Amino acid sequence: MAQTGSGTQTAAVLFNQGSDFKFIVQNIPIPTIEPSEVLVQLSVTGLCHSDLVLAQGLVGACRSVLGHEGVGRIVALGSAVSSYSSVTLNSRVGVGWLHDTCGSCSICLRESGRRHCLAQRNHGRHVDGTFAGYVVVNAAFVQPLPEGPPDEFLAPILCGGLTVYTALKRCGARAGQWIVLLGAGGGLGTLGIQYAKAMGLLVIAVDGGKEKEAVATKLGADVYVDFTEGDVVAKVKEASGGDGASAALVLAGSGRAYNEAIEMLGAFGTLVAVGIPKPGESLEVHPLKLIDLGIQVTGSLTGSLTDLNEAVAFVERGIVKPLVEVRSLEQLPLIAKEMEEGKISGKVVLKHRH
Template identity: 40%
Template sequence: MSFTIPRTQKAAIVSTAGAKIQIKTDHPVKTQAELAPGECLVKLECTGVCHTDLHAAIGDWPLAASTPLIGGHEGVGVIVAIGSNTNHSPVKLGDRVGIKWLADSCLNCEHCRKGREQNCPDAKLSGFTVDGTFSQYVVSFVNHVTPIPEGFDSNAAASILCAGVTTYRAVKYSNTSAGDWIVLPGAGGGLGHLAVQYAKTRNLRVIAIDTGAAKKELCLSLGAEAWIDFKECKDVVKEIKAITGGEGAHAAIVTATTGAGYQQAVSYLRAGGTLMAVGLPGSATLDTSIFFCVFKSINIHGSYVGNRQDAVEALDIAARGDVKCHFELKSLADLESTYEGMHNGTVAGRIVLDMTK
């Protein structure tokens, strides 16, 4: 099997942090001969857009992205080339695969051996430290691309590769059992609406927190048992306790990218409850009562994306129809307006870009 690889491609590039996005049509494509052992070239069909991409582009995180930057880390496409002298590759030419935030890791350090590949000190991050998926062709790594289940639509699969696996892992490690209450601040957003569904696959009772009629409709249609509009509710903590019979929720997964979603969590969690910290505000701090964290035996767990196995499991659940990403399909030219919608909090669900045009 062989593929014709063009010399140039279309790509969205940010020259420096905060600079305007430039769509270039003459960005070079690596040839097979230029690929290192272990690398593969993927011709993309589509890519999701994540709030992390916005943070990387504007540079408001404590960690700075490499620039010039091609962002994106939720790509689905076909492998069209593999580097020479790649041994024991788990994928082959023609395979449809997904590219995630974690582009590569050493697989041999303590973190990798314990299944925390995302914490590897030598990790490469798609669209942050290496070129990402806002381009028609992307160089990735054979040991970290994820096979897409046969019959699973590429556009539907794209956002599972980050938003899906991130929320799936958070639910998985939230110390909850069937019938427990779980609170999801930011429930109507790209991560949050998937968290609602992954929580429902584990028979959890979901309290969705967000704002706006569109997000309310989405969350309730996905199975949230209760809805709280944080702009209209005068006392979120009191409301959650009332919904849960007075004791509070068993867990909270905060996917919101502001500090406010974190600050209330310890107050509305019941004794022994777990706060899963997922959303990544650029400068906010976790300001809460140490006394009540200890007194209530509260668990606070930072949950950062997921490992390779988490990705396989999250995709499998979605491919079987138990989780569905609600997305709007756009083009690469719409990336800047998509960022504006994310910044203003007006995007319900997820945006996926068609990379074939």
């Protein structure tokens, strides 16, 4: 078992944040913990698209150790972490995007509001993340995990699964209604198809190419629409009975996807923004479009701890089986480039060696 703050760990460290970023695998010291924190020895970490966005410098400064989908066990407890805490030494836990929040602002005090706190700190952004053997976590924010499911099925839920599951709840569509997932073949999309089907929704998967079609169909999408061929909006409307879909979740980081999504909606439809478009791209919509059809536009960011417990329960019951490719942390320099080129279907989970 690791000693707090002594020894070294293997980490994939970010250099040259920006368009020519790179990860270099090296040994760095194991961090020390404050009284309210715990040290988690990680067995795996998921790779999230936002890690790539951070590395590319598209959303401001970040740490050199990214990563926010970690699964592991607690190996050291801070002196102020009481025996009444929900976690203890050796507890199996998950580490997500939120490291901590101020806990006292008007946003934090709202139900499920903490993830919107303006003073929040995130793993990989303000404090080191999970692309290392160990991570320091605030004891109040560490997520207890069930013992049953394998590590590689739980890691993708901590950000990707949680995000898309919460967005599906937020979109308001009910069982039997048509929804559209734009970017259905990626990490969020492959999880989204499974959650949506488990929730009784009818799924139109939009992505590009035959490979993504095979993946989306295998996971249960009712209809696949290839955005590289023909009139995407017309095809989606036809598939959803002519009037348009009840909801569209934009998971792709593309302005085009946003502007097509709004056209795919029927009356009282909801567009949920999840993907971060490239610089200079945005959603442009005339207010009359919203007025005439009663359309709502909203956004969704990760989810609450309740949402996470629900999202994990689908995996525990075997209803959602994340499509994962397990690789090693040492391969991150290569994998990050593959992700940048859009070559990855499903989620990549990186194994840590100890």
